[in-house]
Amino acid sequence: MKSILKSLKLLTDPTRLRILNVLDGESLSVAELQEVLNMGQSRISTQLAQLKKEGLVADSRTGKNVFYVSCLDESLRGVAAKACEELPDVEQDRKALHFILEKRKDKMRSYFDDVVGRFGRNYAPGRSWKALAGGLLRIMNYEVIADLGAGEGFVSQLLSPRARQVIAVDNSPGMVELGMQMAREHGLTNLEYRLGDIEDPPIDPGTVDLAMLSQALHHARNPMKALQSAWTILKPGGCLLILDLLRHNVEKVRDLYADTWLGFSEAQMESMLREAGFSHVFTDIVDKEAEAPFFQTLMGVAWKPKSK
Numbered sequence: 001m002k003s004i005l006k007s008l009k010l011l012t013d014p015t016r017l018r019i020l021n022v023l024d025g026e027s028l029s030v031a032e033l034q035e036v037l038n039m040g041q042s043r044i045s046t047q048l049a050q051l052k053k054e055g056l057v058a059d060s061r062t063g064k065n066v067f068y069v070s071c072l073d074e075s076l077r078g079v080a081a082k083a084c085e086e087l088p089d090v091e092q093d094r095k096a097l098h099f100i101l102e103k104r105k106d107k108m109r110s111y112f113d114d115v116v117g118r119f120g121r122n123y124a125p126g127r128s129w130k131a132l133a134g135g136l137l138r139i140m141n142y143e144v145i146a147d148l149g150a151g152e153g154f155v156s157q158l159l160s161p162r163a164r165q166v167i168a169v170d171n172s173p174g175m176v177e178l179g180m181q182m183a184r185e186h187g188l189t190n191l192e193y194r195l196g197d198i199e200d201p202p203i204d205p206g207t208v209d210l211a212m213l214s215q216a217l218h219h220a221r222n223p224m225k226a227l228q229s230a231w232t233i234l235k236p237g238g239c240l241l242i243l244d245l246l247r248h249n250v251e252k253v254r255d256l257y258a259d260t261w262l263g264f265s266e267a268q269m270e271s272m273l274r275e276a277g278f279s280h281v282f283t284d285i286v287d288k289e290a291e292a293p294f295f296q297t298l299m300g301v302a303w304k305p306k307s308k
Helices: 004-010 014-022 030-037 041-053 074-084 090-105 107-118 129-139 154-162 173-185 223-233 266-275
Strands: 057-062 065-070 142-148 163-170 191-195 208-214 234-245 279-288 296-303
Touching: 004 074, 014 030, 014 041, 014 074, 014 090, 030 041, 030 065, 030 090, 030 266, 041 057, 090 266, 129 154, 142 154, 142 223, 154 163, 154 173, 154 191, 163 173, 173 191, 208 223, 223 234, 223 266, 234 266, 266 279, 266 296
Parallel strands: 142 163, 142 208, 163 191, 208 234
Antiparallel strands: 057 065, 234 296, 279 296
8 A cells, every 4th residue: 555655755856756747648768758857867767766666656568668657646646746836847848758759759760760770881882971971962052051160160161162152150269260261272262250159140130041050059158049049040941950969978078178068858959949939840869979988969950930
């Protein structure tokens, strides 16, 4: 028989409340809970063990995965729901849960991941991701491209042959000077470097067809402001492409690379893009490093809605 006192005591912890809230009517794995709650595996597993011991959650195995569901009775469910109203993270959890459930339905993503895994697995002369990327870069067709947080501008230089104008923005005078020098040396007359911040880029509103944030967003003081600024400079129907680190726990990157944020989860990225006003948002994990600490690359693609 469940102890009412022990159950109520468990419900006083915000983390356990959040877990029970997202499990209300849903069955989620530990990995999915990690992404929804933006917490580490050990922390979530510890809380689940306590909840399971008191019979507040139950688990079941499907293949290699273990899924958890809430077992709160109506009285405790009401108490938990009321308590959750006081938690600031509940709305973000709701958005992240929606993303996870939609991701489950995305069978095309699973198929694409399988294709990606098979491409290049077996050697074939001349076939490589490098060759494919080079080919795709050559057929891109955008009038005006903004490379935000461009550094020395290697991405900008790759894109410049297929655009009328490429604007590379960086907040380091040294990087801007180096980029300008490289552009002059290679005759890239349509590549312009501007000193500025990704949260307030020196680009007129509504003038860009494609904006890029390549490994730049995790340096922003305010990532949401950077995304809103990207939305502002894009033309209606313009596209934003983000390549950044998937959420990790390697604290030393703050000192080594001046990172402000330890990457972003897919759910975070989608939520921020939609909040910034973008539509047709797509995210995916597109790369995983083969050596420790095994950083993964998160891609986000979204469009500014066309004017009605």
